[in-house]
Amino acid sequence: xxxxxxxxxxxxxxxxxxxxxxxxxxxxxxxxxxxxxxxxxxxxxxxxxxxxxxxxxxxxxxxxxxxxxxxxxxxxxxxxxxxxxxxxxxxxxxxxxxxxxxxxxxxxxxxxxxxxxxxxxxxxxxxxxxxxxxxxxxxxxxxxxxxxxxxxxxxxxxxxxxxxxxxxxxxxxxxxxxxxxxxxxxxxxxxxxxxxxxxxxxxxxxxxxxxxxxxxxxxxxxxxxxxxxxxxxxxxxxxxxxxxxxxxxxxxxxxxxxxxxxxxxxxxxxxxx
Amino acid sequence: xxxxxxxxxxxxxxxxxxxxxxxxxxxxxxxxxxxxxxxxxxxxxxxxxxxxxxxxxxxxxxxxxxxxxxxxxxxxxxxxxxxxxxxxxxxxxxxxxxxxxxxxxxxxxxxxxxxxxxxxxxxxxxxxxxxxxxxxxxxxxxxxxxxxxxxxxxxxxxxxxxxxxxxxxxxxxxxxxxxxxxxxxxxxxxxxxxxxxxxxxxxxxxxxxxxxxxxxxxxxxxxxxxxxxxxxxxxxxxxxxxxxxxxxxxxxxxxxxxxxxxxxxxxxxxxxxxxxxxxxxxxxxxxxxxxx
Numbered sequence: 001x002x003x004x005x006x007x008x009x010x011x012x013x014x015x016x017x018x019x020x021x022x023x024x025x026x027x028x029x030x031x032x033x034x035x036x037x038x039x040x041x042x043x044x045x046x047x048x049x050x051x052x053x054x055x056x057x058x059x060x061x062x063x064x065x066x067x068x069x070x071x072x073x074x075x076x077x078x079x080x081x082x083x084x085x086x087x088x089x090x091x092x093x094x095x096x097x098x099x100x101x102x103x104x105x106x107x108x109x110x111x112x113x114x115x116x117x118x119x120x121x122x123x124x125x126x127x128x129x130x131x132x133x134x135x136x137x138x139x140x141x142x143x144x145x146x147x148x149x150x151x152x153x154x155x156x157x158x159x160x161x162x163x164x165x166x167x168x169x170x171x172x173x174x175x176x177x178x179x180x181x182x183x184x185x186x187x188x189x190x191x192x193x194x195x196x197x198x199x200x201x202x203x204x205x206x207x208x209x210x211x212x213x214x215x216x217x218x219x220x221x222x223x224x225x226x227x228x229x230x231x232x233x234x235x236x237x238x239x240x241x242x243x244x245x246x247x248x249x250x251x252x253x254x255x256x257x258x259x260x261x262x263x264x265x266x267x268x269x270x271x272x273x
Numbered sequence: 274x275x276x277x278x279x280x281x282x283x284x285x286x287x288x289x290x291x292x293x294x295x296x297x298x299x300x301x302x303x304x305x306x307x308x309x310x311x312x313x314x315x316x317x318x319x320x321x322x323x324x325x326x327x328x329x330x331x332x333x334x335x336x337x338x339x340x341x342x343x344x345x346x347x348x349x350x351x352x353x354x355x356x357x358x359x360x361x362x363x364x365x366x367x368x369x370x371x372x373x374x375x376x377x378x379x380x381x382x383x384x385x386x387x388x389x390x391x392x393x394x395x396x397x398x399x400x401x402x403x404x405x406x407x408x409x410x411x412x413x414x415x416x417x418x419x420x421x422x423x424x425x426x427x428x429x430x431x432x433x434x435x436x437x438x439x440x441x442x443x444x445x446x447x448x449x450x451x452x453x454x455x456x457x458x459x460x461x462x463x464x465x466x467x468x469x470x471x472x473x474x475x476x477x478x479x480x481x482x483x484x485x486x487x488x489x490x491x492x493x494x495x496x497x498x499x500x501x502x503x504x505x506x507x508x509x510x511x512x513x514x515x516x517x518x519x520x521x522x523x524x525x526x527x528x529x530x531x532x533x534x535x536x537x538x539x540x541x542x543x544x545x546x547x548x549x550x551x552x553x554x555x556x557x558x559x560x561x562x563x564x565x
Binding site: 110111113114116117118119120121122123125126127128129130131132133208212215216219220221222232235238254257258261262265 | 294298303306309417421506509510513514524527531536539540547548551
């Protein structure tokens with residue numbers, strides 16, 4: 001085993017360990033968090049870290065650690081859900097382009113090219129503004145991650161189309177066609193099996209993209225609405241003053257997001273190796 | 274006309290046709306989405322009891338076309354006449370707002386984009402020419418970290434560090450471009466003609482300038498076109514958080530205030546700019562390919 005391979009294996013192991021720990025802690029946030037995400041300690045607004053509040057409290061007296069755990073749960077559950085939606089949409093257009101081809105295929109690729117040429121943040125701002133901004137927190141979570149899924153499908157279409165076009169010409173698919181198999185069955189059974197690795201890779205690539213996009217929307221005030229926390233909305237609570245140098249704990253959401261994304265990069269390193 | 278002269282014209286015409294089609298589709302989709310937005314067509318002036326029924330009917334007629342296609346046609350017609358609509362939140366014509374702000378955006382966008390590309394090309398080239406793993410690994414690690422920071426947070430940090438807004442764009446674009454240029458240049462190093470040049474004792478600098486750059490030029494051009502969209506996204510975040518009065522900040526404010534007419538115009542204009550760059554890059558790549 002070369003040094004590079006050993007380093008890659010070590011990085012992957014570390015990534016799995018760190019991500020597993022963060023994911024596990026966030027999933028049991030209800031139990032692990034010292035308080036609810038909206039519980040206010042009115043006697044201690046803006047408190048520094050202490051035994052009672054390990055990451056201090058925010059301006060409304062809410063425990064930062066509890067909000068961080070609940071917020072990471074929202075982001076870490078919904079980013080994969082949005083990635084699954086985007087992968088499914090990309091696959092649908094990939095099937096149109098790669099399997100059926102013709103006019104529908106050309107239209108699918110033209111649409112993909114056009115949408116992928118647009119600045120992603122502008123599209124998100126535009127689509128988010130189409131929908132009501134003053135909504136219940138649960139609705140804002142749904143809207144945010146549905147939007148990410150609905151707009152983030154473009155990156156995989158060409159890859160899917162190429163993989164599906166390759167699988168379409170394979171011997172076993174030709175035999176299935178010759179035996180009278182219907183297109184739906186061929187796509188659902190044979191083509192899907194052939195492109196599964198591409199689907200998995202695309203799904204994993206999209207998760208960090210959506211975590212970043214949600215963070216951007218949150219910081220810009222268009223993400224998940226108060227009081228429900230997400231990694232993005234917690235980042236928007238970082239005060240825009242140079243005084244944060246004296247209170248580095250307010251940067252905990254940024255540090256957690258960085259660790260999660262670096263962990264995902266470490267995980268994907270193996271996939272792309 | 275000889276084929277060698279006819280081909281560039283055909284490529285450019287095809288690119289222009291694709292651009293026009295993309296713009297028409299984008300515009301139509303934008304119009305349709307706007308019409309589906311909750312609150313579309315509502316005007317608080319319709320609740321004004323001082324207005325007559327005829328005036329209210331006129332207001333309704335003015336805002337609601339029967340079909341999306343009719344609405345789109347009117348939008349195009351007005352845009353061609355220089356009327357991009359009226360911002361409800363800022364109470365000013367959209368064209369006036371854009372004229373006041375576009376210079377800031379152009380400056381931030383192209384300074385950042387240019388700096389990022391210069392940096393990415395220099396660092397990748399140094400890594401290849403010096404065959405230095407240290408340069409490559411440190412730049413890869415730095416780019417990897419930047420890729421893990423949302424551009425809006427990067428804008429936050431740059432604002433606190435009092436760095437200019439274009440630094441945000443430069444960092445965001447550098448991180449994405451460097452990874453590709455580095456891979457491209459390292460991939461090209463194992464091409465047979467480059468291995469042969471190295472075996473004959475040609476210096477690494479000459480190999481890079483004469484062979485590696487020309488072998489990867491098409492991919493670099495395509496990447497340059499695509500990176501404009503990345504730079505635009507970063508510009509929006511940078512302007513919004515670094516308080517720069519550009520089109521990105523305007524788009525952000527329009528989104529926060531649900532100022533749909535302003536947002537439609539901005540989406541269309543900024544989308545047009547990125548599409549132009551993308552299609553121009555596609556055309557250049559196609560021109561570099563040998564004719565079939």
